[in-house]
Amino acid sequence: MTQVLTIILGGGKGTRLYPLTKNRAKPAVPFGAKYRLVDIPISNSINAGFKKIYVLTQFNSASLHLHLANTYIFDSFTRGFVEILAAEQTFDHASWYEGTADAVRKNIHHFKTQKPSHYLILSGDQLYRMNMADFFEKHVQSNADITIAATPVDREAAEGFGIMKADKKGRVTSFLEKPELGLDINEMKIPESIHPDEEMKRFGREYLGSMGIYFFKAEALEEALESNFTDFGKEIIPQMIKNKRVQAYIETGFWEDIGTIKNFYETNLNLASINPKFNFYDERMPIYTHKRDLPASKFNYCSISQTLTGDGCVITNASIQNSVIGIRTFIESGSSLDGVVCMGADWYETPADRMENKEKRIPDIGIGRGTLVKRAIIDKNARIGEGCRIGVDSITREDGDHGMYYMQDGIIIIPKNAVIPPGTVI
Incomplete structure (x- = not known):
């Protein structure tokens, strides 16, 4: 039976968003006049019907916990939940999360109790609206062990991404973490046969940048975590490319990492522009948040x-x-x-x-x-x-x-x- 379990990575101290993270976890930072950052990945997961969701965090989680408890309340027929798993000491480990993969590894015993067939791993500090149901369907059809969501980027932007090389069928054959501008990576351009957007190509967006969003077969993820690797992008994924089937899912919609003060500020203000890059006004795929019953402004x-x-x-x-x-x-x-x-x-x-x-x-x-x-x-x-x-x-x-x-x-x-x-x- 297909069973998707969603894991949202809440990040560490959130130093790049300080002082907004001085008294709260990064996913709890207010955004867009009425939301919290964590509402974005949770809503994308719920809209696809994936309603078993864990949020991993380890700093200042009180306000985040309160927001989730007051917002994501499923009825008894839904069999869904949104729960926080904060870093905890056990007899097996006493250290804090040392990276994205380490955070998942230290909570894998919680995840296994849900008997998932697949894991969906999301970041807690990005703004996007993705059809996760289509993403999952393509993942299953390709029979991949892991499918990585990727956005086309130009050479300059590639310096801040994990860049993937894919063949004509979208299978990932190599991975390069944040290549410096002087490095020749022309061989990693997206093959013409799978590039989905002509306008992006005209603007030089010809490289696949990892969005930090992954679908794993359950057994593939659990096997990959039987190691000392602490990070997905730098270690787990390059290793899996060598001996597993890794597929790319190319997403051309708006996507923005809002993990810095500058990006947070500019992305917020863009929402108020005449033609914002991100559309909150899509009733088919809403972004959920706490219903406060406040009066009109x-x-x-x-x-x-x-x-x-x-x-x-x-x-x-x-x-x-x-x-x-x-x-x-x-x-x-x-x-x-x-x-x-x-x-x-x-x-x-x-x-x-x-x-x-x-x-x-x-x-x-x-x-x-x-x-x-x-x-x-x-x-x-x-x-x-x-x-x-x-x-x-x-x-x-x-x-x-x-x-x-x-x-x-x-x-x-x-x-x-x-x-x-x-x-x-x-």
């Missing part, structure tokens, strides 16, 4: 363009463009936001809370009157006082930790629960 005398807003916001007499505004965000009169990813808040402050804020001389949660913000990420529950100027003045800003804020790739990051006093200039 309210805008009082505002100028808003190319902006996404989550539920439950109250925005008054503000100018907002090219931005993403998360749930429960309060923006007061006279404020201006340009190129801002604001994650919103976890709760509404009551009148009593606001009175207490005045007594403590701290701003309310949200963005105060007359505050100007440009090219910034504002994490959840931040309190930004009135009359602040963030990112709008021509001053030198060096990357690093600056106390009440961070700089990364020229982007200002206001961390979760930060308090920015009135009149602050950043």
Whole structure:
């Protein structure tokens, strides 16, 4: 009987997304005004009917656990689940996950109890919508031990990918991890007979870049993990190419790794553009998230363009463009936001809370009157006082930790629960 078990790799410390990962696991980082990063791979799996899902993580998993418990609740007829497996000490091993393959190996005893025929392995920090049912069908038809999802990339982009060479039937014959630009890899170009997109070819996207998404036969994965290899891309896959049938599944739809601050920021803002690269508005393959039953957002005398807003916001007499505004965000009169990813808040402050804020001389949660913000990420529950100027003045800003804020790739990051006093200039 065919039984697919999905494993989502939640990553390690998430240092490339710090400080957004300071208090939460990477898959729990808010995204797109109302989602979390982990919603993307989970939704792709569920839409294909693969509803037995494990999420592997080892850092700051509390908020992730809460999100999953409140969101992915299957009825008794579905026989599905979404569960976290955090790194744990046992009599067999006391160390943390040392790589993608090591994380799966250390949990294989949990997976075997589900008696899967196949494993689907996904990453927790990518944005895409893939027909996993078609992916699985092609995997079964080819009788491959492992099928690797691949996206066509050009030579410059190939430097950041594992590049695969495939024959005319799509069988992978060699694998090269992140080839430097000076290296000649012309022999690894996609054969004409299997390249699926003429426009991509015209733009030089002629190499197969591994997306870090795999279908394994159960016995093939379990056998491959009877080794000391710790990483799929660098070790497991090159080894399997030598003695197993490895197939490529070429995916031409939008796909983006959002594991860095720059990619996270730019990908968020692209969602608010007139013609975004990723379409959240596809009812056939929805992206699921926690249903909060929040009220509709309210805008009082505002100028808003190319902006996404989550539920439950109250925005008054503000100018907002090219931005993403998360749930429960309060923006007061006279404020201006340009190129801002604001994650919103976890709760509404009551009148009593606001009175207490005045007594403590701290701003309310949200963005105060007359505050100007440009090219910034504002994490959840931040309190930004009135009359602040963030990112709008021509001053030198060096990357690093600056106390009440961070700089990364020229982007200002206001961390979760930060308090920015009135009149602050950043």
